[in-house]
Amino acid sequence: MDLRQLNFFLQVASAESFTRAAERLHIAQPALSIAIRKLEEELDLLLFNRQGRKITLTAEGEALARHAQIIFKQMQEARQELDDLRGLLRGEVRVGITPMLGSFLFPQIISSFKQRYSGLQLFVNSDSTWNFQRKIAVGKLDIAVIAGEVPEGLDSHLLVRDEVVACVHRTNRLAARQKASLHELLSVPLIHFTKGYHLRELIDQRAMMEGLTVNVVAETNLFALARGLVKEELGLAFFPKMIVGQDSQIAAISCDPPLFLDVAIVWRENAVLSRANKLFVDYIIQEVDDYYLLAQAAASFPLP
Secondary structure, three states, X not given: OOHHHHHHHHHHHHHOOHHXXXXXXXXXXXXXXXXXXXXXXXXXXXXXXXXXXXXEEOHHHHHHHHHHHHHHXXXXXXXXXXXXXXXXXXXXXXXEEOHHHHOOOHHHHXXXXXXXXXXXXXXXXXXXXXXXXXXXXXXXXXXXXXXXXXXXXXXXXXXXXXXXXXXXXOOOOOOOOOEEOHHHHOOOOEEEEOOOOHHHXXXXXXXXXXXXXXXXXXXXXXXXXXXXXXHOOOOEEEEEHHHOOOOXXXXXXXXXXXXXXXXXXXXXXXXXXXHHHHXXXXXXXXXXXXXXXXXXXXXHOOOO
């Protein structure tokens, strides 16, 4: 007695017909009848009552059916557990996302990932790139999504290169400009990100190279707060263009010459990612690619 015979037996029992069972199994009805007859001969038992076209289980057949169903259920559970152990449905992903990036796009991606792979434990940490580097090095994080240069000791995949724009309230004197020099932009009081965040370092380095003085009126590591302060007309803030959105109160101005920011997903150098982490990395890459393909298509074919 083998699994193939047991499957044939259960299909006949379920269909109560050799003909219908053969159709489900995509085999010839005579071949199915022969297989069942051989099973009965091997067991030296009659498994089916054959009364014309009506097929019913004998008492022995009912006993075998109960055991066969248990066997196939246990096989399914064994396959499920092996899949789990390969990290398809079990495991954990510990990911870091900087506060600014965490406010845009990634909440939707993380939510859809969790819905698709509900068995995975997903832990999201918000911090600076420097702290992510340290946490990955000591094993507190597996992967991180960062903006800016990839620190030493990390492998990475570039997700997107985005323009950095200066954002002001619509009433600001620069709001009508499509682009402006950093000198002009920094003449407006600056709402700056706190030290340790790459966008802060990028603006500070560029200002230092051009010999400009930065007039900081507020510091925060929260994108939502910085945007709120811009809307309250406190000053100007620099953001990646992708997270500005269509806000009627905010005008986005390109820097002249332009500034760009790289967004990458990173993990420990030469590390072998677990199946769960590899699944998450691949999912992030695909979702970000799809988002920007759709955004580019929308820009090419604007609605009337």
